[in-house]
Structure formats: C-alpha cells, structure tokens
Amino acid sequence: MNVIKAKDYEELGRKAANVIAAQIIMKPNCVLGLATGSSPISTYKELIARYELGDLDFSGVSTVNLDEYKGLTKDNDQSYYYFMYNNLFKHVNIDLARTNIPDGTEPDSEKECARYNKVIADIGGIDLQLLGLGHNGHIGFNEPDEAFATLTHCVDLQPSTIEANKRFFASADDVPKQAYTMGIQTIMQAKKVLMVVSGADKAPIMKEVLYGPVTPKVPASILQMHPDVTIVADEAALSLCDL
C-alpha cells in the first residue's frame, strides 16, 4: 500500500485531491466511488476549488456512493444524498443523472440491493474508490463480522458506529439502525482505492489496517490484498505507525 503522510487535515485534502484530479484528467469519463463522513470533506473542498479555477471538469464523470442510511429521505440533512449534494455535487458541473447513491427510502432491502448492484455493473465498475475509515475498521458500512460481505447489502449498524455518528443527530435514538452499503467485493474490484484517514482517534485502527492480519473483524484490512491502494493520512492518524 502506498501511504502518503500529510501534515494535517487540510494538507490531507490537497494530497487526496491530487489523486482524484489525476484520475479525472487522465480519464474524463471515469467512474468515481465516493464516500461520506468527516474525513473526505477537505478533499471535496479542494476538488471544488480546482473546478472553480477551471482545472477540473466533472461533466463526463459518473459516481457511485458507498452507502446510505435506511429510512432517510434525500432531503433529510443527515442523509448521505444530502451530504454529497451539499459537499460536492451542487458546487461542480457534474450531471446529477450520473450520480448514484443507494435509495434509503426503499423499504425492500433485497430489491434495493439488487438494483444498486445492477447500477454498479451497468456503469462498468469503479475506476477509483474513495474511502474513509471507521473506528472499528469499517469501510462504507461494512461492519466487523465473521466473513466479508461481498455485494450491496443491508446492515445493522454496530453500537460503536451509532455512538460515533450520533454527533450529527439530535440523539443516539435518532441515528438510523440500518444502512445500505456496497460490499467488500465491489470495493476490492475498484481499479484504484484511495483511503483518507485523519486524527489521533484513528491511529490504533490505522495501525491494524496497515500491519494487522487480514480479517473480516477489521474490514479495511482486506485492502492489504488490493493491488493499487493509496492511503492519505495525517500525522496524527499515522502516529502509531513507523512511517
């Protein structure tokens, strides 16, 4: 894995944006797998700045997002659709018809997962998948488990994930208990993977992901098996790693 160390969260955003910008410039009709959470926000800000400078063109880009809370509508300010629209899509010249996110309002999990798998297959796979990292090693909403889940599925969120995400909701009770997420196989089939990790609270899990055993108990550890992974992490997140 190629690890790029950044001084802080802002520098992390610039360095991660370099990788995504290179992808868009080299292949203007690329498919980007996108992520939510606090980690990629500085990256999205930097991409927007480069678009505003005239250095990036999103008109040919398609996107597939990793996950969405089950039960939230697009206009709910905690939905991942709302996040993507407000943190990236509305600021650049992307065609919204080419953006894809699981539909949190579809109550039939089997139906929605099959639809989303077909979306990803029809689009021809993912050129570059952006990932954050959960404190328990989750990627997307692939929570620690006995086995790696392969394709899009509906997950029961772990108490630690609900706890970590409650800061965005009025209370822990308001955090949805389930989510739709892209599976590990789909993530592993992306041609390139870019993971952004920030903060001292992520240092222990960062160390496990880089040096620990590959195990579904730490879902992101599977990235050790991917042929083209770049991790952009700040000094705090890498503080327990010998780099």
Ligand code: GLP
């Ligand atoms: C969330 C998301 C993940 C994200 C992770 C870390 O639950 N489903 O895709 O990477 O948790 O979030 P953050 O970047 O805010 O620490």
